[in-house]
Amino acid sequence: MQQFKTVFLYEFRSSLKNKIFLGFTIVVAALILLLLTIPPVISNLTGGDSAETQGQNEHSPGTDTADAPVITVLDGAGIIADRQMFEQAMGGMYAVTYSDDITKEAILSQIEDETILAGVIIDENRGVTYIEDQFISSPASELVKAALQNQVLLADMREGGMSDAQITQAFTPLEFTFEQPGKSFTETYWYTYVLLILLYMTVNMYGQMVATSVVNEKSSRAMELLVSSAKPNNLMFGKILGVGLTGLLQISIWIVCAASGYLMNSAFWQGVPFVSEIFAMPPYILAFMILFYILGYFAFASLYGAVGSLVSRVEDINTVSLPVVFLFMAGFFVSIFGMTVPDSLLIKIFSFIPLYTPMCMFVRMCTSEVAPAEIIISIVLCAAFTYFACRLAARIYRLGVLMYGNAPKLGAVIKMLRQSKKY
Amino acid sequence: MQLEVKNIKKSFGEKQVLNDVSFCSRTGSALGLLGRNGAGKTTIIRVIMGIFPPDDGEVTIDGKRMSLSGKTFGYLPEERGLYPKQIILDQIVYIGMLRGMHRAEAAASAKQWLGRMQMSEYTYKKLNTLSKGNQQKIQLAATLVNDPDIIILDEPFSGLDPVNAQMLKDIVSELVEAGKIVIFSSHQMSYVEEFCDSIAMLGGGRIILEGNLKAIKRSYDRRKLIITPDPDDRENGIVRLGSLFSGELASFVKSCDIMQDTVRLKLKDAGDRNRLLTELIRLEIPLVRFEVLEPSLEEIFVEKAGESDAAV
Numbered sequence: 001m002q003q004f005k006t007v008f009l010y011e012f013r014s015s016l017k018n019k020i021f022l023g024f025t026i027v028v029a030a031l032i033l034l035l036l037t038i039p040p041v042i043s044n045l046t047g048g049d050s051a052e053t054q055g056q057n058e059h060s061p062g063t064d065t066a067d068a069p070v071i072t073v074l075d076g077a078g079i080i081a082d083r084q085m086f087e088q089a090m091g092g093m094y095a096v097t098y099s100d101d102i103t104k105e106a107i108l109s110q111i112e113d114e115t116i117l118a119g120v121i122i123d124e125n126r127g128v129t130y131i132e133d134q135f136i137s138s139p140a141s142e143l144v145k146a147a148l149q150n151q152v153l154l155a156d157m158r159e160g161g162m163s164d165a166q167i168t169q170a171f172t173p174l175e176f177t178f179e180q181p182g183k184s185f186t187e188t189y190w191y192t193y194v195l196l197i198l199l200y201m202t203v204n205m206y207g208q209m210v211a212t213s214v215v216n217e218k219s220s221r222a223m224e225l226l227v228s229s230a231k232p233n234n235l236m237f238g239k240i241l242g243v244g245l246t247g248l249l250q251i252s253i254w255i256v257c258a259a260s261g262y263l264m265n266s267a268f269w270q271g272v273p274f275v276s277e278i279f280a281m282p283p284y285i286l287a288f289m290i291l292f293y294i295l296g297y298f299a300f301a302s303l304y305g306a307v308g309s310l311v312s313r314v315e316d317i318n319t320v321s322l323p324v325v326f327l328f329m330a331g332f333f334v335s336i337f338g339m340t341v342p343d344s345l346l347i348k349i350f351s352f353i354p355l356y357t358p359m360c361m362f363v364r365m366c367t368s369e370v371a372p373a374e375i376i377i378s379i380v381l382c383a384a385f386t387y388f389a390c391r392l393a394a395r396i397y398r399l400g401v402l403m404y405g406n407a408p409k410l411g412a413v414i415k416m417l418r419q420s421k422k423y
Numbered sequence: 424m425q426l427e428v429k430n431i432k433k434s435f436g437e438k439q440v441l442n443d444v445s446f447c448s449r450t451g452s453a454l455g456l457l458g459r460n461g462a463g464k465t466t467i468i469r470v471i472m473g474i475f476p477p478d479d480g481e482v483t484i485d486g487k488r489m490s491l492s493g494k495t496f497g498y499l500p501e502e503r504g505l506y507p508k509q510i511i512l513d514q515i516v517y518i519g520m521l522r523g524m525h526r527a528e529a530a531a532s533a534k535q536w537l538g539r540m541q542m543s544e545y546t547y548k549k550l551n552t553l554s555k556g557n558q559q560k561i562q563l564a565a566t567l568v569n570d571p572d573i574i575i576l577d578e579p580f581s582g583l584d585p586v587n588a589q590m591l592k593d594i595v596s597e598l599v600e601a602g603k604i605v606i607f608s609s610h611q612m613s614y615v616e617e618f619c620d621s622i623a624m625l626g627g628g629r630i631i632l633e634g635n636l637k638a639i640k641r642s643y644d645r646r647k648l649i650i651t652p653d654p655d656d657r658e659n660g661i662v663r664l665g666s667l668f669s670g671e672l673a674s675f676v677k678s679c680d681i682m683q684d685t686v687r688l689k690l691k692d693a694g695d696r697n698r699l700l701t702e703l704i705r706l707e708i709p710l711v712r713f714e715v716l717e718p719s720l721e722e723i724f725v726e727k728a729g730e731s732d733a734a735v
Contacts, residue, residue, distance in 0.1 A: 220507050225500060
């Protein structure tokens, strides 16, 4: 135990002192703080509430259509009873001009000159011809079609004797709310996404760090002295835990930075939906994220440690760790897919595969209701797998002393493990 | 204390690397582990250290099967290496702690060894800022930091300048005097002859020669002679000897090498030594030296290792 503690503390200190790690932690922490602080500051400097400013900006193009593309209308049937309403229906994106005698040819030539975007000819029988240099349909044509339909409706309503008040009420859009049973997709989407990316990034990064650390010991030949001084299990577990704790510390720093950046500017960010949704995540989700980070990290770090033991040069890490990276990416893609369909059979199966439990079960928990028994079973399976993976990695680590030169094939590794089994 | 290696067998895949290897080393003595490249020296060292298990056989200390705790070992691997980018003191302390020492104890011992090796000024420097020879000394400090009972040194002199080599010689002698078991693997036979009371020579995975070095040398038949006649009387001395060994006394001689003032002679039969001396006195050769040469370890090595290769 003493030996394990020694290895663990040494690895923890070494990775803390690693300048690249230190720089990366600080840069990302600073970025998080800046990203959460600068927009509110800018908004304060430019004055006023951001939401209001944005609202005004959105409206402004509607009042000024001077530069907007022009649609020319020849209303032969007198359909357009309320020109103001018709123009408003263009949403400020198109300007409308009216003509009493324009011909199809004139419209075509004006479209060619680019003086107008489109032309509309309505004959006496309410037949509408829409001309635009577009294939089948365009946003403008859809708008014109709907606006004309409304004009017809409006004319008929007036003819039928409806009052303006009744007509206005009839044209007022309904208040339409979409509700989803269980967890709401929109509420969970952003924080699940952010946490999943964080999980993927950190587990992969620290896993690679373990592999690099093992290979460095081999390439510097420190390994021979280490395996003759300490038990491989202690060396491997101590290393994995040391690097893992550094990772946890790093994530915690980032989370604290994000939380304080958000809280300091909460007035501003509460008006920005996806950011406020991220920070509205339930605390238990964060706790599970930490738990799944630990499980996922140990499972993958042991695999990375094992493949790191197989090679003796840092340049070779990428080649041998490729299968692990692919394994990992498969889980990531299934999780991304699972975010939109959390009840699909695929993600349910994947959430019980120990290597994928940390990502897939986590996504399921975030986006849907999962029975506690399922969560417990998957975690137990994953923990058991992780324990055996670490032990296997330690054995490969010890055998790694012998492996200099080219990386051995999988078959050769299994054979060597079998031969060393009785030890 | 006695370290015994008993009937060790070890193979990697199809290749039998060690085949029934046995030898023994005692407190207060150094054992020279010899063998050509690929003879299995590093493998037997790794088996002794418990880095991997033998297929058969065992390693015992005072008759008890050895524990793998590593507490009593100090190992200087042939492939040297520590962490290049870490502070020297930190890594020596780390190795000491891995072998069961407390931090303060390990730090004190590390500083003491660094001082002994005149490396104190580098205590807080990074390893990769040092020259190869100095890195070697750091490695030796890491080997000895836990005051081990059994010290295994694999090619300890490679890369050391004569001054450092002398320092290492002194340290090894002190360790032997302090009652440690020292196992010393090297191709530099002169060092082995200087330190080691006994040797174990490996060839093709087997022990081809083992025992007390002096006894081994004595066991060789003494057919080699050095004869030096009076250098002031060359006519009766070296010149006459030359003609005698190719004429009248040729029946004694297997080979003869006449140098400036001396003759190196190999007899056909070691038992002819006294008869030859009698003859030379009878012939009134003015002798100043008539000496029987013991084979050097290097010669024994070349002969034995060559034989073992021929057998394979």
